[in-house]
Amino acid sequence: MTGIITRRNFLRGSAVVGSGLILAGCDQFDFLGQRDNGVRKVLEQANVLTYQAQRHWIGAQTLAREYSASEIRQGQRPNGSTNPTTPEYLALQAGNFSTYKLTVKGMVDREVSLTLDQLRNMPARSQITRHDCVEGWSCIAKWTGTQLGPVLDMAGVKPGARFCVYHCYDNIQRTLAGDILYYTSSDLIDAYHPQTILSYGLNDQVLPVSNGAPIRLRIERALGYKQPKFLHTIELVDDLSQFGLGHGGYWEDTGYDWYGGI
Numbered sequence: 001m002t003g004i005i006t007r008r009n010f011l012r013g014s015a016v017v018g019s020g021l022i023l024a025g026c027d028q029f030d031f032l033g034q035r036d037n038g039v040r041k042v043l044e045q046a047n048v049l050t051y052q053a054q055r056h057w058i059g060a061q062t063l064a065r066e067y068s069a070s071e072i073r074q075g076q077r078p079n080g081s082t083n084p085t086t087p088e089y090l091a092l093q094a095g096n097f098s099t100y101k102l103t104v105k106g107m108v109d110r111e112v113s114l115t116l117d118q119l120r121n122m123p124a125r126s127q128i129t130r131h132d133c134v135e136g137w138s139c140i141a142k143w144t145g146t147q148l149g150p151v152l153d154m155a156g157v158k159p160g161a162r163f164c165v166y167h168c169y170d171n172i173q174r175t176l177a178g179d180i181l182y183y184t185s186s187d188l189i190d191a192y193h194p195q196t197i198l199s200y201g202l203n204d205q206v207l208p209v210s211n212g213a214p215i216r217l218r219i220e221r222a223l224g225y226k227q228p229k230f231l232h233t234i235e236l237v238d239d240l241s242q243f244g245l246g247h248g249g250y251w252e253d254t255g256y257d258w259y260g261g262i
């Protein structure tokens, strides 16, 4: 866990100022967004304990509950970025994602890039699960995709790797210092979990842009912000401190807990 709570002053100025801008009017978030805040440190220690307790008591490979089709009551509510405007994404979208590639890099034996067709030709899995957002809403939806584990195996994860960092196309936040692109991360237990899929289908349709086209990861035992949309690169690392503010994700950098387990 040291990698998760290690801090670095990397990007500190720009992103902390930025989070203050976006969350203006919400004192509690502003407050927790300050990395040297004492209350935040206590909360982070509690998060480490929660993470360890979940792994210990619930187990590494326990499945998230799956539902039946009749329990899907509405479409998956789009949230966060719903229409990325970065030039890279707009170019992909203009070509109907025909030039899209998912890249696996970092602590791997060989970097791998897969097209949408290659991903769709791998064994598919569908699962009807409940997405819980910290904002207080949930949606039951059917997700179709291919398991992340075998894709990681194609690249060959090096023994020292501990985390996957998920890099996304969308600029979730624009600051004076430039755009902040969405990212999050997981440990390898969640990455290799059987329900962790690179999804390209939602409720029997092609995954729409608003829900993360062309590929969005599902990590079913975690909260909404741990489900990266518009995913383009998965980076295997042994330390999260070099990304963003060092807490392992865009929302994590503002004070949300890293594990985000349900």
Ligand SMILES: Nc1nc2c(c(=O)[nH]1)N[C@H]1C(S)=C(S)[C@@H](COP(=O)(O)O)O[C@H]1N2
Pocket (backbone or CB within 6 Å): 076, 077, 078, 079, 080, 081, 132, 133, 134, 168, 169, 170, 172, 182, 210, 211, 212, 224, 225, 226, 227, 228, 229, 230, 231
């Ligand atoms: N790239 C990216 N992924 C993201 C987000 C985002 O803004 N950008 N928002 C997160 C949050 S907070 C939630 S609740 C879900 C929303 O997913 P949905 O739009 O498919 O409902 O995506 C998560 N993944």
Ligand SMILES: [Mo]
Pocket (backbone or CB within 6 Å): 079, 132, 133, 134, 135, 224, 225
């Ligand atoms: Mo969310």
